[in-house]
Amino acid sequence: MGRGVHFHHKQKGHDHEKPQHGEPAPSKHTERVAYDIHTVATAESGPVSITTQKDG
Numbered sequence: 001m002g003r004g005v006h007f008h009h010k011q012k013g014h015d016h017e018k019p020q021h022g023e024p025a026p027s028k029h030t031e032r033v034a035y036d037i038h039t040v041a042t043a044e045s046g047p048v049s050i051t052t053q054k055d056g
Helices: none
Strands: 030-037 048-055
Touching: none
Parallel strands: none
Antiparallel strands: 030 048
């Protein structure tokens, strides 16, 4: 049984092309999260405060 027509495609000068399905897709929405960690909690806030910002 032969190896097929496309077995020697590298010898014919064919360069490898990366397929489109192998690339990661860009995200549609971005959410940025910032953390502030303090050593002591106060009456108004806890020791950790989280702020979020959405782009979209």
